[in-house]
Amino acid sequence: MMLALAEQCNGRAKVSVVMGGLHPGTVHPQDRERKDFLRHHWKEVNERTGQPFSYRLLERNDFVYDTEPPCRAVVTVRNMHNDMKALQFFSKLQKSFYVDNADIPRQEVLVRLVEDFGLEQNEFKDKFASEEMIKKTIDDFEFGRSLGVTGYPTVVVREDEQNACLTWGYQSLDILHPVLEEWLEK
Secondary structure: OHHHHHHHHOOOOOOOOOOOOOOOOOOOOOOHHHHHHHHHHHHHHHHHHOOOOOOHHHHOOOOOOOOHHHHHHHHHHHHHOOHHHHHHHHHHHHHHHHHOOOOOOOHHHHHHHHHHOOOOHHHHHHHHOOHHHHHHHHHHHHHHHHOOOOOOOEEEEEEOOEEEEEEEOOOOHHHHHHHHHHHHHO
């Protein structure tokens, strides 16, 4: 959905990818109660959006659900290239995590995914580990919080220094497309 909205904006409005951080800084493996919560939530997301899920990660005793590293990976790709490339990489990360059960909080997994995506592995590793990318990732989280973002994905449009939210959380493309088109035509 986000890629389709970005394509709709192509040449008409600047698209900025800002990472929200959903569950940053988690250091302990998920307990049974948390895994049950995630399984229930992911099933709801699947029913509402059609996003496929595999639940094998939830069967592991060492599964740590820390979203900071994958968010920082997207920020790093954005810094190395541009917002569209970052959004494409984000889509790859989502599929790798939710469908393929790649352990994307782990740096070595992110490096492999970057290489599979066709980006330079060593440059990514150096930038990803830098204080600059850690700070830029935190800045993204803080910016989202300053807008009051609590659900994902969120689409915010900005005009004349004013922000307006098109959606907090998932809405179908059928609903968002005409709303965004109306804004783009103004």
